[in-house]
Amino acid sequence: MNLPYAExxxxxxxxxxxxxxxxxxxxxxxxxxxxxxxxRSNQVYVDLLTDSGTGAMSDKQWSAMMLGDESYAGASSxxxxxxxxxxxxxxxxxLPTHQGRAAENVLFxxxxxxGDIVPGNSHFDTTKGHIEFRKAKAIDCTIxxxxxxxxxxxxxxxxxxxxLETVLQDNSADKIPxxxxxxxxNSSGGQPVSMQNMKEVYQLAQEYKIRVIxxxxxxxxxxxxxxxxxxxxxxxxxxxxxxxxxxxxxxxTMSSKKDAIVNMGGFIALREEKVFKEATVYNIMFxxxxxxxxxxxxxxxxxxxxxxxxxxxxxxDNRIQQVAYLGTKLKEYGVPVQEPFGGHAIFVDAxxxxxxxxxxxxxxxxxxxxxxxxxxxxxxxxxxxxxxxDPETRExxxxxxxxxxxxxxxxxxxxxxxxxxxxxxKNVYDRRLEIKSGLKIMEEAPIMRHFTVKLDRI
Ligand SMILES: *Cc1c(COP(=O)(O)O)cnc(C)c1O
Numbered sequence: 001m002n003l004p005y006a007e008x009x010x011x012x013x014x015x016x017x018x019x020x021x022x023x024x025x026x027x028x029x030x031x032x033x034x035x036x037x038x039x040r041s042n043q044v045y046v047d048l049l050t051d052s053g054t055g056a057m058s059d060k061q062w063s064a065m066m067l068g069d070e071s072y073a074g075a076s077s078x079x080x081x082x083x084x085x086x087x088x089x090x091x092x093x094x095l096p097t098h099q100g101r102a103a104e105n106v107l108f109x110x111x112x113x114x115g116d117i118v119p120g121n122s123h124f125d126t127t128k129g130h131i132e133f134r135k136a137k138a139i140d141c142t143i144x145x146x147x148x149x150x151x152x153x154x155x156x157x158x159x160x161x162x163x164l165e166t167v168l169q170d171n172s173a174d175k176i177p178x179x180x181x182x183x184x185x186n187s188s189g190g191q192p193v194s195m196q197n198m199k200e201v202y203q204l205a206q207e208y209k210i211r212v213i214x215x216x217x218x219x220x221x222x223x224x225x226x227x228x229x230x231x232x233x234x235x236x237x238x239x240x241x242x243x244x245x246x247x248x249x250x251x252x253t254m255s256s257k258k259d260a261i262v263n264m265g266g267f268i269a270l271r272e273e274k275v276f277k278e279a280t281v282y283n284i285m286f287x288x289x290x291x292x293x294x295x296x297x298x299x300x301x302x303x304x305x306x307x308x309x310x311x312x313x314x315x316x317d318n319r320i321q322q323v324a325y326l327g328t329k330l331k332e333y334g335v336p337v338q339e340p341f342g343g344h345a346i347f348v349d350a351x352x353x354x355x356x357x358x359x360x361x362x363x364x365x366x367x368x369x370x371x372x373x374x375x376x377x378x379x380x381x382x383x384x385x386x387x388x389x390d391p392e393t394r395e396x397x398x399x400x401x402x403x404x405x406x407x408x409x410x411x412x413x414x415x416x417x418x419x420x421x422x423x424x425x426k427n428v429y430d431r432r433l434e435i436k437s438g439l440k441i442m443e444e445a446p447i448m449r450h451f452t453v454k455l456d457r458i
Pocket of ligand 1 (some may be wrong): 027052100101124126127182186215216217219254255256257258265324384
């Protein structure tokens with residue numbers, strides 16, 4: 001008999017979670033204005049809101065924390081992290097920040113000005129926010145296959161090179177501070193970018209003398225997919241693949257709360273000394289002195305260890321197999337999900353799930369609310385609410401994909417939890433036609449409204 005798959009870790013510490021009744025959940029979600037961000041964590045049974053900062057650190061990370069150096073300047077923890085960035089990612093210059101969007105804030109303050117254009121593959125919401133906040137424009141050049149959840153394509157995060165070249169041709173280089181490549185591409189469903197595509201984007205960028213920056217939150221998952229799917233990489237280690245990936249970038253922003261498996265942290269890494277020096281000024285203003293940038297020494301130690309662990313094959317294999325386990329279950333139940341499965345999450349296609357309702361009723365959010373009521377599961381909308389209004393016309397933007405994301409925290413839940421989640425979704429799916437209407441917005445912020453939006457049932 002073939003031995004079945006089993007995780008290559010065991011559990012040393014546990015945290016209790018509490019079941020609730022449907023009546024309680026109906027009350028809670030109403031009081032939360034149908035915004036899942038407003039729920040208290042103790043009202044949630046299985047929390048798949050995000051895989052950001054919600055992973056379980058290892059015994060080695062926890063012990064590294066005890067060795068944190070909290071000196072204001074020149075802490076050993078800073079040098080430990082700087083060395084890890086150099087060794088694992090290959091960048092000479094590095095600035096710690098308190099999380100990913102802080103890295104964007106610092107780097108974009110340095111490079112982006114009003115009227116600029118930043119092409120890329122489906123920009124993440126905070127990335128787009130930081131571009132639009134500076135009155136610059138994000139142009140999505142993702143391949144079309146990414147927007148059809150039924151098409152099988154190994155690298156749906158890829159950039160359409162023709163589309164990119166058109167943008168580079170139509171605009172002068174001084175209007176394009178950089179091209180941003182998000183690995184994996186969060187907004188198109190945690191889909192990877194191929195090595196080939198990274199290389200071609202970089203070559204094109206060099207022709208036009210434009211920088212390439214990687215938005216790198218899930219770079220290691222991207223490397224895992226390259227190893228599994230791209231010809232010539234099967235025998236390379238994740239660390240070798242990671243090194244090659246970043247050789248096609250001039251710099252990176254990182255949310256360490258994802259693939260570096262820490263609860264808080266981020267950084268910028270760069271090849272150009274000039275940009276580094278300019279960014280240093282903003283880092284000191286917004287984040288902290290360059291040797292801590294909003295992070296404590298212990299957190300930098302945990303992050304250095306996390307970068308090393310997060311780029312080990314087994315750690316990635318455990319994680320991505322668990323995500324695929326949930327995806328496979330849902331497929332068996334006939335639930336429409338994005339394929340191939342993403343690295344960090346399963347994305348339920350809300351347009352296909354609730355095909356009897358109009359898009360103006362916020363389908364993915366409606367589905368998210370139903371799933372919470374059904375099983376106390378918290379997922380997140382990646383759809384029209386997240387897409388915000390057009391900054392010029394102020395009209396709602398309805399993206400091609402209207403998804404409910406079930407993000408799986410790293411090393412946190414067991415496959416029994418995945419079974420529970422799949423069963424709850426199946427129940428909602430079976431009674432989907434009883435969902436007669438969706439949600440409407442009662443109150444919203446001018447930008448990044450999804451965090452605080454107040455909704456009501458139609
Ligand atoms: C999470 C994320 C960010 C922002 O990082 P935070 O740490 O949440 O501020 C940026 N880009 C991508 C692709 C992300 O997934």
